[in-house]
Amino acid sequence: MFDYTVITNNIGLLWQGLLMTLYFTVITISAGLVLGLFIGLIQLSTFRPLVIFGQIYVEFFRNIPLLVTLLWVYYAFPIFAGVNVTKFWAGFIGLSCYVGSFYAEILRAGVLSVDPGQTDAATAIGMSYGQRMRRIILPQAFKKMIPPLAGQSIIQMKNTTLLSTITVPDLLYQAGYISSFTYRPMEIYTAVGGIFLVILVPLTLLSRKLEKSGALAK
Amino acid sequence: MNMPSATSPAIHENATREILQLHRICLQFGAKHVLKGVDLSVKEGEVVVLIGASGSGKTSLLRCINLLNTPTSGGIVIDEEVLFHKEAGGQRQTMISAQETNRIRSSTGMVFQQFNLFPHMTALENVMEGPVIVKKQSKEQACKRALELLGLMGLEEHVSKYPRQLSGGQQQRVAIARAMAMQPKVMLFDEPTSALDPELVGEVMKAMVELAKRGMTMVIVTHELGFAFEIADRVVFLDQGLVAEQGPPDKILLHPEHPRLKSFVGRFHESADLLRPFLEARQAEKS
Ligand SMILES: Nc1ncnc2c1ncn2[C@@H]1O[C@H](COP(=O)(O)OP(=O)(O)OP(=O)(O)O)[C@@H](O)[C@H]1O
Ligand SMILES: [Mg+2]
Numbered sequence: 038m039f040d041y042t043v044i045t046n047n048i049g050l051l052w053q054g055l056l057m058t059l060y061f062t063v064i065t066i067s068a069g070l071v072l073g074l075f076i077g078l079i080q081l082s083t084f085r086p087l088v089i090f091g092q093i094y095v096e097f098f099r100n101i102p103l104l105v106t107l108l109w110v111y112y113a114f115p116i117f118a119g120v121n122v123t124k125f126w127a128g129f130i131g132l133s134c135y136v137g138s139f140y141a142e143i144l145r146a147g148v149l150s151v152d153p154g155q156t157d158a159a160t161a162i163g164m165s166y167g168q169r170m171r172r173i174i175l176p177q178a179f180k181k182m183i184p185p186l187a188g189q190s191i192i193q194m195k196n197t198t199l200l201s202t203i204t205v206p207d208l209l210y211q212a213g214y215i216s217s218f219t220y221r222p223m224e225i226y227t228a229v230g231g232i233f234l235v236i237l238v239p240l241t242l243l244s245r246k247l248e249k250s251g252a253l254a255k
Numbered sequence: 256m257n258m259p260s261a262t263s264p265a266i267h268e269n270a271t272r273e274i275l276q277l278h279r280i281c282l283q284f285g286a287k288h289v290l291k292g293v294d295l296s297v298k299e300g301e302v303v304v305l306i307g308a309s310g311s312g313k314t315s316l317l318r319c320i321n322l323l324n325t326p327t328s329g330g331i332v333i334d335e336e337v338l339f340h341k342e343a344g345g346q347r348q349t350m351i352s353a354q355e356t357n358r359i360r361s362s363t364g365m366v367f368q369q370f371n372l373f374p375h376m377t378a379l380e381n382v383m384e385g386p387v388i389v390k391k392q393s394k395e396q397a398c399k400r401a402l403e404l405l406g407l408m409g410l411e412e413h414v415s416k417y418p419r420q421l422s423g424g425q426q427q428r429v430a431i432a433r434a435m436a437m438q439p440k441v442m443l444f445d446e447p448t449s450a451l452d453p454e455l456v457g458e459v460m461k462a463m464v465e466l467a468k469r470g471m472t473m474v475i476v477t478h479e480l481g482f483a484f485e486i487a488d489r490v491v492f493l494d495q496g497l498v499a500e501q502g503p504p505d506k507i508l509l510h511p512e513h514p515r516l517k518s519f520v521g522r523f524h525e526s527a528d529l530l531r532p533f534l535e536a537r538q539a540e541k542s
Contacts, residue, residue: 157323158371158430162385162437163361165353172388176375 043221044228054211055232061128061207062194068133069193073140078170080145091141098138104199107131111203128200136193143185147178187244191237208232272299273332274472275363275441280319280329281343282312282496289315290326291496297441300470304483304504307493308519313476316493317443320474321363322356333359334440361389364434368446370426372418378405378429379414385437397436404432408462424455428462435466442466444475448482460486480520484508492516 044051080091098106111127122130151174159169201210212229216222275297282290289312297303305313318324320331328343337351338359351359372381382401386392392400405414408428418426427447434442444463448456460482467473467486477483483490483504490507492500500513511517 152371154367154369154371155373157318158365158367158373158433160323161321161360161363161365162433163357163389164385165357168388172384173373180375 039227040221040224043215043219043224047215047219047225050211050215051208051228051232054206054208057200057206057210058194058197058208061132061197061200061205062190065129065132065136065197066190066193068129069136069140072133072137073144076137076141077144077148080141081148095138095141098135099142103131103135103196104202106135107199107203124203124205127203128205132193132197132200135196136189139189140186143182143189144178146185147182148174150181151177184244184248187240187247191240191244194237195233273297274299274301274334275320275474276330276332277316277320278330278332279343280316280331281327282315282319282324283327289496290319292329293493293496293498295491295498297472297474299440299472302467302471302473302475302486302488304487304490305474305476305493306478306480306483306490306507306519308515311493312496313493314445317365317445317474317476320441320443321360321365323365333362357389361385361437362440364437364439364442366427366430366434366442366444366447368450370418370423370430370450372426372430372433374418377415377417378410378421378425378432381418381429382433382436385433390437401432401436404435405429407465408432409458422455423451424458427451427459431459431462431466435471441472441474444473444477446476446478449478480508492519 076091076094079087080095082088101109107128110131111122111124114127115122155173155177156169159173164172197207198209200207201213204210206214208229212225216225219225273296275295277293277295279292279294280290281288281292293312293316295303295316305316307313315324319326319329322331322339326339326341328341329339330337330341331339336359338356372378373384376384379398379401382404383394383397386397386400387394402411402414405411408431410425410428410432413421413425413429418429421429431442431447447463448459451459456479460479463473463475464486473486475483475486487504489501490504491498492507492511492513494513494515500507500511500516507516508520511520
């Protein structure tokens with residue numbers, strides 16, 4: 038028996054959870070984009086130490102499971118550093134650093150996919166590194182980066198559910214909480230799955246469309 | 256029309272001034288010695304054509320002139336300003352700031368085999384980009400001058416088209432205008448016609464002859480020996496990273512001495528035998 042009242046009676050909690058999920062999705066994607074741009078450009082520089090730092094950063098966050106990163110930042114880092122890290126900051130830092138490493142790779146691949154002749158031509162008319170990047174390379178790279186960025190951002194929204202493990206009251210955390218006192222996990226988790234589908238399926242379709250139009254523009 | 260300063264009448268009175276000097280340019284890629292000490296100087300208003308077999312280092316040499324390739328050693332002087340100087344094996348090196356490098360570098364214009372136009376900009380924007388962004392000219396001034404140059408290249412009707420809407424020949428002429436917009440002291444061409452369909456080659460050559468007539472100093476890499484014969488004041492034969500022979504076009508193309516140059520121009524030579532009366536008449540007309 039599927040009891041809808043379990044959902045309707047607790048719609049307020051689910052709503053709060055959803056807002057938290059969306060909030061974390063937006064702020065960690067924003068921070069991740071800034072971080073990714075920074076790390077990506079560092080990796081493309083010609084200064085070896087910076088390049089190596091960028092590579093270490095990327096491989097570090099891409100290869101450690103996100104759940105481990107989150108738990109480490111929340112439980113282990115405070116002990117090492119002797120500081121107090123709230124669950125919000127731990128979640129924010131862990132998720133942003135994680136997605137930033139993927140964005141950095143997308144940026145790097147995007148820039149490298151631009152014909153080197155473009156750099157030659159821009160350099161030949163006397164443009165500096167910054168002018169070249171800003172005016173010639175990045176505008177062309179961004180076009181190709183839109184589909185993978187959209188894809189990674191959709192994954193990021195799903196990844197925010199891991200926040201529940203460090204007791205950030207996101208959608209999944211609220212679902213667990215509701216089922217703990219209603220004993221109706223079936224209804225609650227079905228609703229959570231449904232909510233993600235309703236939000237992400239249209240976004241996925243949109244990013245496919247972008248991908249197609251991007252392919253045409255090329 | 257009003258051409259860049261390099262083409263003002265004054266240069267012809269002072270035609271011995273060296274605009275470009277290369278001293279013992281060496282270039283290595285890993286263990287591979289591509290250039291082994293090339294000396295070359297180009298006078299103001301002179302048109303020098305570089306020929307040589309594939310892999311002889313023509314592109315590499317051209318890219319050294321504006322430091323797209325950094326020579327392993329050697330010296331580069333452009334209009335009495337040292338752009339690069341490094342002794343072979345030694346530490347002594349002229350250090351000029353990246354900013355200065357960019358400034359001196361922008362006094363050379365380069366035209367590439369693959370055009371390399373900026374695809375996200377119209378023809379007009381391509382030509383205005385350097386003057387506006389690098390030289391900080393006003394948009395109005397840059398636009399006016401860009402339209403003049405595009406006009407000179409016979410592209411009045413295409414100024415607001417994107418590169419993908421233009422034929423190869425049109426794209427290459429936009430690329431020439433883009434390089435000219437920086438008012439370069441010397442123009443460098445790397446096989447500007449070899450990516451073009453045969454029927455489009457002529458229009459680009461015509462545009463280049465037009466620049467030469469206006470006194471532009473040019474260094475041209477080409478495999479079109481007929482074109483070299485027509486446009487060059489001097490032909491330089493590059494062989495295995497060294498200048499093997501150089502001289503006036505009729506000397507190099509019709510009476511070569513170096514054995515590899517002989518075989519290199521062999522085919523041209525055969526057809527030139529048939530064309531000799533015509534070519535000699537053209538040469539007489541030229542001087
Ligand atoms: N970036 C590079 N790295 C390693 N080797 C290179 C590089 N660029 C050129 N070379 C080598 O240098 C040599 C000279 O090349 P270059 O392109 O200057 O010859 P070219 O005379 O322009 O030939 P072509 O007529 O085919 O254009 C070639 O053997 C080439 O393989
Ligand atoms: Mg070449």
